[in-house]
Amino acid sequence: MFLPWNKVAYLRSDERVELQNRLLRKFFRHQLPYSPHYRQLFEQHQLKFEDIKTVDDLQRVPFTSKADLAPTEDDRAKPRTFILQPDEHLIKHHAAKSTLLKIVWGKITKQDVKTKLEREYKPVHMHFTTGRTALPTPFVYSSRDLELLKETGQRLFEVGGFTKELRALNGFPYSPHLAFWLAYYAMVTVGMTSLATGGGKVMGTQKITDAMERLKINLATFIPGYCYHLLREAVKQQRDFSDLKFLVFGGERVSDGLRQKVREMTEQLKAREVQIYATYALTEAKTAWLQCSETTGYHLYPDLEYIEVIDKDGNRLPDGSPGEIVYTALDWRGSVVVRYRTGDLCKGIEFGPCPVCRKTVPRIIADIQRSSDVKEFHLTKIKGELVNLNEFYPLLSGIKDIEEWQVIIKKHNDDPNDLDEIDVLIAPKQGVDFVSLKAYVEKQVQNAVFVSAKVKQEKMEKLLEQMGMETELKEKRIVDARPKV
Numbered sequence: 001m002f003l004p005w006n007k008v009a010y011l012r013s014d015e016r017v018e019l020q021n022r023l024l025r026k027f028f029r030h031q032l033p034y035s036p037h038y039r040q041l042f043e044q045h046q047l048k049f050e051d052i053k054t055v056d057d058l059q060r061v062p063f064t065s066k067a068d069l070a071p072t073e074d075d076r077a078k079p080r081t082f083i084l085q086p087d088e089h090l091i092k093h094h095a096a097k098s099t100l101l102k103i104v105w106g107k108i109t110k111q112d113v114k115t116k117l118e119r120e121y122k123p124v125h126m127h128f129t130t131g132r133t134a135l136p137t138p139f140v141y142s143s144r145d146l147e148l149l150k151e152t153g154q155r156l157f158e159v160g161g162f163t164k165e166l167r168a169l170n171g172f173p174y175s176p177h178l179a180f181w182l183a184y185y186a187m188v189t190v191g192m193t194s195l196a197t198g199g200g201k202v203m204g205t206q207k208i209t210d211a212m213e214r215l216k217i218n219l220a221t222f223i224p225g226y227c228y229h230l231l232r233e234a235v236k237q238q239r240d241f242s243d244l245k246f247l248v249f250g251g252e253r254v255s256d257g258l259r260q261k262v263r264e265m266t267e268q269l270k271a272r273e274v275q276i277y278a279t280y281a282l283t284e285a286k287t288a289w290l291q292c293s294e295t296t297g298y299h300l301y302p303d304l305e306y307i308e309v310i311d312k313d314g315n316r317l318p319d320g321s322p323g324e325i326v327y328t329a330l331d332w333r334g335s336v337v338v339r340y341r342t343g344d345l346c347k348g349i350e351f352g353p354c355p356v357c358r359k360t361v362p363r364i365i366a367d368i369q370r371s372s373d374v375k376e377f378h379l380t381k382i383k384g385e386l387v388n389l390n391e392f393y394p395l396l397s398g399i400k401d402i403e404e405w406q407v408i409i410k411k412h413n414d415d416p417n418d419l420d421e422i423d424v425l426i427a428p429k430q431g432v433d434f435v436s437l438k439a440y441v442e443k444q445v446q447n448a449v450f451v452s453a454k455v456k457q458e459k460m461e462k463l464l465e466q467m468g469m470e471t472e473l474k475e476k477r478i479v480d481a482r483p484k485v
């Protein structure tokens with residue numbers, strides 16, 4: 001059903017382009033017409049599906065944005081228009097000739113057709129985006145999509161070099177989100193002995209720590225902020241994680257500073273040379289991509305998606321340029337998007353053989369600025385300025401003398417008409433002089449985030465409780481406590 005990964009991963013660039021053009025043509029001609037949203041969009045712009053023959057032709061297709069997808073109070077059904085929904089009439093018009101002829105010639109029965117259609121299109125599973133301002137947007141999977149989710153799980157682990165001999169622990173929060181389910185299916189499909197913990201909220205940090213030690217876990221997946229918390233507790237308890245080889249992070253940006261702190265803690269837990277890998281995941285792409293080493297980019301699946309990079313005006317940029325990531329599905333069913341503007345900014349895509357694993361798949365350079373961190377929440381008007389609060393992560397996680405931190409945005413004197421204020425709450429490392437740390441952090445925040453913030457000391461236990469480290473699916477790292485307008 002899907003192309004073998006050991007072939008796709010090593011195509012020459014001309015073969016890759018040829019393959020992507022062929023798949024794109026097929027997808028636009030035979031699948032996309034089943035999408036109510038794209039039927040309407042194409043009609044509105046007087047475009048024909050069969051006119052999109054190559055990845056270059058794609059530039060004629062208008063972009064899809066988060067706003068097109070997200071349900072609103074007035075229009076709850078919006079996400080449904082992105083689900084492929086063939087009916088008899090549409091099938092007659094758009095199905096591949098070979099499929100239609102098989103039906104006409106009686107080579108497949110009506111029942112076979114029904115079974116095939118159900119497997120391919122009937123929604124059986126769903127994930128939601130974790131939007132903080134918009135209503136959650138569902139993305140549905142058909143049975144065929146679930147097979148593909150498993151396939152990409154296998155590919156992801158193959159890229160990381162994770163074999164079935166490893167004992168694995170899934171530390172992502174149990175929820176209808178991509179991270180938990182992709183990790184679950186990847187571990188099970190590869191055939192690892194694995195424990196799906198559901199994360200701190202479900203199983204609790206103490207039990208996860210016990211499991212890491214007793215099951216001699218080799219590979220663990222976590223949200224980085226939570227992993228840091230768990231490792232710190234484990235260090236306090238002088239645990240033995242000497243079997244740990246790989247940590248795979250998802251759901252948050254992984255800064256060099258955090259990587260460094262995590263590495264130091266794993267060494268204290270007797271784990272030597274732990275590899276720390278980051279993933280790039282998109283709910284809208286229905287899967288995620290992994291690095292093959294700490295320094296390489298995210299290895300894409302060129303038979304399943306086409307990724308282009310654009311400038312702020314929407315013009316496609318030449319290969320290798322920095323810009324916004326735009327995603328087009330090539331072989332999914334269920335909910336699908338094409339020319340989807342992620343809002344995520346990358347430093348470029350690398351082509352040619354990977355210097356580490358020699359695969360020739362395109363690779364997005366690993367340092368990506370997520371739009372979910374910028375547009376929906378972090379890019380906030382403070383004193384009339386747009387501030388990228390995303391910068392707090394690498395900055396504060398990278399300062400050695402800080403044990404934990406949280407950022408609170410509030411109104412001066414809690415007066416809704418007054419100016420905004422930023423408090424940075426810090427639990428310093430033991431034995432650190434807070435007065436000089438405070439001065440240092442305030443200066444660093446000014447330099448990196450271009451705002452003045454008040455740095456305040458907070459007790460570790462209180463900070464962890466405020467962040468909901470054990471009670472929330474994802475810790476509350478940056479809190480906007482201003483009254484809603």
Ligand SMILES: [Zn+2]
Nearest residue numbers: 292354356357
């Ligand atoms: Zn590689």
